[in-house]
Amino acid sequence: METQDLRNAGLKVTLPRIKILEILEKQQDDRHLSAEKVYKILLAEGEEIGLATVYRVLTQFEAAGLVNRHHFEGGNSIFELNSGGHHDHVVCMKCGKVDEFTDEVIEKRQSEIALRLGYTLTDHSLYLYGYCAACKPPKA
Amino acid sequence: METQDLRNAGLKVTLPRIKILEILEKQQDDRHLSAEKVYKILLAEGEEIGLATVYRVLTQFEAAGLVNRHHFEGGNSIFELNSGGHHDHVVCMKCGKVDEFTDEVIEKRQSEIALRLGYTLTDHSLYLYGYCAACKPPKA
DNA sequence: GTATGTGCAAACCTTTTGCATTTAC
DNA sequence: GTAAATGCAAAAGGTTTGCACATAC
Numbered sequence: 001m002e003t004q005d006l007r008n009a010g011l012k013v014t015l016p017r018i019k020i021l022e023i024l025e026k027q028q029d030d031r032h033l034s035a036e037k038v039y040k041i042l043l044a045e046g047e048e049i050g051l052a053t054v055y056r057v058l059t060q061f062e063a064a065g066l067v068n069r070h071h072f073e074g075g076n077s078i079f080e081l082n083s084g085g086h087h088d089h090v091v092c093m094k095c096g097k098v099d100e101f102t103d104e105v106i107e108k109r110q111s112e113i114a115l116r117l118g119y120t121l122t123d124h125s126l127y128l129y130g131y132c133a134a135c136k137p138p139k140a
Numbered sequence: 141m142e143t144q145d146l147r148n149a150g151l152k153v154t155l156p157r158i159k160i161l162e163i164l165e166k167q168q169d170d171r172h173l174s175a176e177k178v179y180k181i182l183l184a185e186g187e188e189i190g191l192a193t194v195y196r197v198l199t200q201f202e203a204a205g206l207v208n209r210h211h212f213e214g215g216n217s218i219f220e221l222n223s224g225g226h227h228d229h230v231v232c233m234k235c236g237k238v239d240e241f242t243d244e245v246i247e248k249r250q251s252e253i254a255l256r257l258g259y260t261l262t263d264h265s266l267y268l269y270g271y272c273a274a275c276k277p278p279k280a
Numbered sequence: 281g282t283a284t285g286t287g288c289a290a291a292c293c294t295t296t297t298g299c300a301t302t303t304a305c
Numbered sequence: 306g307t308a309a310a311t312g313c314a315a316a317a318g319g320t321t322t323g324c325a326c327a328t329a330c
Binding site: 175216 | 328
C-alpha cells in the first residue's frame with residue numbers, strides 16, 4: 001500500500017504523504033489534479049493539512065518519480081500519479097476533461113527532428129486543446 | 141510599416157504600440173521574447189514605457205493575431221511575432237535558445253488522435269526540451 | 281472634444297520559504 | 306533524542322487592474 005510506496009521512494013512515512021498519495025490513487029475519472037484541488041479534497045475529508053504542505057509533498061513526489069507535473073494552458077500546475085508509461089494529453093477547454101494518448105509515430109518524429117536540429121532531447125510536452133464530445137464547439 | 145499593421149489590426153496608433161511592434165520585428169536571432177525582455181529593450185532605447193503597458197500591448201497584439209504567446213517550461217510567457225505559418229518549438233534548457241520546426245506527419249497524427257477521442261481541436265502546443273548543439277548534455 | 285491608451289502603484293494568484301513546533305524512527 | 310516534516314504566515318515572481326492623467330483622431 002501507500003506506506004510501502006513511500007518507503008520505496010525514500011520518503012518518511014507521514015500522515016500528509018499517506019493521505020495525499022491516497023487521494024491521487026483514488027482518482028479514476030480524472031487523474032489530473034491541481035494542488036488546490038488536492039488541498040480541497042483533504043479539507044473535505046477533515047484533514048488539517050496546509051496548502052504549503054500539499055505543494056511540498058507533491059514536489060517531493062515529483063522528484064521521487066511518483067508523480068508527473070504538467071502545465072496546461074491557463075497556468076497552474078497539474079499533478080497526476082505516474083502510471084509508468086509516457087503519454088500525452090488532450091484537454092477539453094470547456095469542461096476541463098483530460099484524456100491521455102500515446103503515439104509512437106509522433107514520438108519517433110520528435111526524436112528525428114531533435115537530432116536534425118542538433119539537440120539532445122531530455123523531455124517534451126504535447127498538449128492538444130479542444131472540445132470533448134460532450135461539449136459542443138462554441139460557434140458551429 | 142508598423143503604423144499600417146496597427147491600423148489593420150484595429151488598434152490606435154500609439155507610441156508604445158509602434159515601439160513594441162518595432163522591437164518584435166527587429167529580432168532576427170531569437171524571435172521569442174518575454175514581456176520583461178521587451179521592457180528592458182525599451183528601457184535600453186530610452187523609452188519611458190511601463191511594464192504594465194508592455195503586457196497590455198502584447199495581450200492586445202495576441203488578441204489581434206499579430207503575436208503568439210507561448211508558455212515554455214519554467215513559467216513566464218514568451219511572445220513572438222506571428223509569421224503566418226504554424227510551427228512548434230525546441231528549447232535549449234541551458235542557453236535558452238529556441239528553434240522552430242513544422243512536421244506534417246505530427247500535425248496529421250494529432251488530428252487523427254483528436255478525432256478518435258471525440259475532440260474538436262482548437263489548438264495544440266508541442267515543445268521539445270533538450271540541449272542544443274552548443275550546450276553539452278550535463279552528465280554525458 | 282471624447283473615447284482610448286498609458287503610467288504608476290497596488291492587487292492578484294499561484295507557488296515557495298522562514299521559522300517555531302511536531303513527528304517519525 | 307535527533308533529524309526531518311509540518312503549519313502558518315509572510316514573501317516571491319509574473320501578470321493584471323484601478324485610477325488619474327495624457328494622447329490619438
